[in-house]
Amino acid sequence: MPKIPPPGSGRLFTEAHSSAAPSGVHIANVDGASRGNPGPAAYAVVLRDPDGHVVLKLAKKIGRETNNVAEYYALLAALDYAATHGIRALRIRSDAELLVRQMQGRYKVKSAHLQPLHERARKLARQLDYFAIEHVPREMNRDADELANVALDSAAPGIDRRFSDSDHRPAATGAQAAAPLREEPRPAQTPPPASRRSARPSRIRARFVKGVLVPLESLDLPEETEVLLDLRIALPD
Numbered sequence: 001m002p003k004i005p006p007p008g009s010g011r012l013f014t015e016a017h018s019s020a021a022p023s024g025v026h027i028a029n030v031d032g033a034s035r036g037n038p039g040p041a042a043y044a045v046v047l048r049d050p051d052g053h054v055v056l057k058l059a060k061k062i063g064r065e066t067n068n069v070a071e072y073y074a075l076l077a078a079l080d081y082a083a084t085h086g087i088r089a090l091r092i093r094s095d096a097e098l099l100v101r102q103m104q105g106r107y108k109v110k111s112a113h114l115q116p117l118h119e120r121a122r123k124l125a126r127q128l129d130y131f132a133i134e135h136v137p138r139e140m141n142r143d144a145d146e147l148a149n150v151a152l153d154s155a156a157p158g159i160d161r162r163f164s165d166s167d168h169r170p171a172a173t174g175a176q177a178a179a180p181l182r183e184e185p186r187p188a189q190t191p192p193p194a195s196r197r198s199a200r201p202s203r204i205r206a207r208f209v210k211g212v213l214v215p216l217e218s219l220d221l222p223e224e225t226e227v228l229l230d231l232r233i234a235l236p237d
Contacts, residue, residue, distance in 0.1 A: 022130055024050045025089040028078040029136075031144035032070025032096065033152055041065040043074035044147035047081065056081060059151035071096040072117035074144070075103070075133075079124035089130035093141060100135040 027048045034041040044059040058081070062073055075092060082090045094100055101107040102118055103125070109118045125131040138145060 022089055025091050025130065025132075026050065026055075026082065026087050027091045027093060028082075029093045029141050029144040030071070030074035030078050031094065031141055031148045032067055032072070032074045033145070033148040034065060034067040034070050035152065036064075038064050038066045040152060041067070041070040042148050042151035043070045043077060044144045044151060045074055045078045045081070046143045046147060047078065057147060059147045061151055061154075061157055066113070068096070068098055068111070069113055069117065070148075071099040072114060072121065074148075075099060075121050076117065076124070079121060083124055083127060088128055090128055090132075092131075092133040093136045094133070095136055095138045095141040095145070097135050100133055103133045 029046045030044070032041065032043040040061070041064065042059060042061045045056065046054060047056040047058075049055050058077055060073075060077075062070060065073075071094065075094070078090070078092060081087070092100075092103075098107060102109050102114070103121060109115050125133075
């Protein structure tokens, strides 16, 4: 079996059939969609295990963005999932030529909006034992494309469907792939232990901007602090 380069080697494999490709590679089809460019945008990821079984379908709205930003969000979602689920070998397939060529180092990243997304994507990719990204025709990326448009048409903020090892199934095609997925119920959030509760005031003001809650006052919290939100909507007079 070909030798896998160590994590952090910095090599980004670019060829679809690289001789260095190891066995056991997960494949993620990613896609971003924007109506208006910029306009309402969403992204989607369809991840398959080395046997070709779908293990994740993920699609989310991201507010008003360009198509290129949505494409990067899809790539980052796939890389984040790999990082948090022990996936060490990943191949990305996308019909977005700009995204693929920038990740391959063939195109420069001139847009200030894309530069931080590009830098984070390359950092995550270098943490894998094996990473490849390839450009495919739109018809070969149809499942992710249709899922991103389902998210745009949906009233819900996102679709997040994971399949367990005992629930493997082939990827849906055609009308079946275009049908909205029912969001699986999420486990109820439990309050943190008393030792982890903060003595800070329980009320702060925040504004909802492009799908993100932005605090209107300083929180002064350590990085990656978990916060339990109890939302109360302030209606205008």
